[in-house]
Amino acid sequence: MSIYLKIMHSTQKQLLDLITAQNIGDLSYRKISALIPGGNSAQNIKHHLQQLAKRGLIRIDKNKKTISRIKSGVKNESNLIPIPILGSANCGEALLFANETPSGHLSVSPAILGSKLMKKTQKLFALMAVGPSMNRCNVNGDNIEEGDYVIIDGKRTVPKNNDCVVSIIDGCANIKHFFKDEKNQRIVLCSDSTENIPPIYIHESDLKEYIINGTVVLVMKTPNRLQAFLDAGAKDMHESLPKTTQKEDDYYMSLPQ
Numbered sequence: 001m002s003i004y005l006k007i008m009h010s011t012q013k014q015l016l017d018l019i020t021a022q023n024i025g026d027l028s029y030r031k032i033s034a035l036i037p038g039g040n041s042a043q044n045i046k047h048h049l050q051q052l053a054k055r056g057l058i059r060i061d062k063n064k065k066t067i068s069r070i071k072s073g074v075k076n077e078s079n080l081i082p083i084p085i086l087g088s089a090n091c092g093e094a095l096l097f098a099n100e101t102p103s104g105h106l107s108v109s110p111a112i113l114g115s116k117l118m119k120k121t122q123k124l125f126a127l128m129a130v131g132p133s134m135n136r137c138n139v140n141g142d143n144i145e146e147g148d149y150v151i152i153d154g155k156r157t158v159p160k161n162n163d164c165v166v167s168i169i170d171g172c173a174n175i176k177h178f179f180k181d182e183k184n185q186r187i188v189l190c191s192d193s194t195e196n197i198p199p200i201y202i203h204e205s206d207l208k209e210y211i212i213n214g215t216v217v218l219v220m221k222t223p224n225r226l227q228a229f230l231d232a233g234a235k236d237m238h239e240s241l242p243k244t245t246q247k248e249d250d251y252y253m254s255l256p257q
Contacts, residue, residue, distance in 0.1 A: 056105035156215035
């Protein structure tokens, strides 16, 4: 399971840096554009600010005329904890370099995180799972399926055997089970999947190229009821339609569910 990271637009990155340095909420889009290199129009600045707000990276308060960055791991006004989403995870080789620029935030209530994780919320980050490479693993009773969000404790960088870890190899990131084979002086990184995915072997002499970025502590499952709603077909909607002919009834009822 490899991490694929969303690339942030350069203008959005510049805006985040500018918002960190000063409050631009009382400036017009035209004045903000003058502070950003690259010749952006006022309309472009408006678009990129809206995108940053949609992704949960900034908060725009028009009444107070403020634009502020949302701090990861710090309670917001709704009492939720914003956890930075650093990318998505897929099976196979890690093809993109690791990056610490969040593509958005996952909002989680304190009760879900629990007292232990609440003590280190600023060390947590999230990834979204794509593919089946860890679909048989067990993290507090949950496996990792496509569409699930995985929460990582970035402070736990010294894992125990069978821990599910995020690691960096040659600048690329992956999610695997960790095993220390002391007899053969090597680290073994294993998938836990219904598919046959070979492990990765790293000898102790090569560990300088291997970095552990954290341990998986929670899996936020995608609701089945939501997926069922998204998959609803014409047959489900048919009941609320006006009376139809027998031929139309037969057609709608024959559609796959």
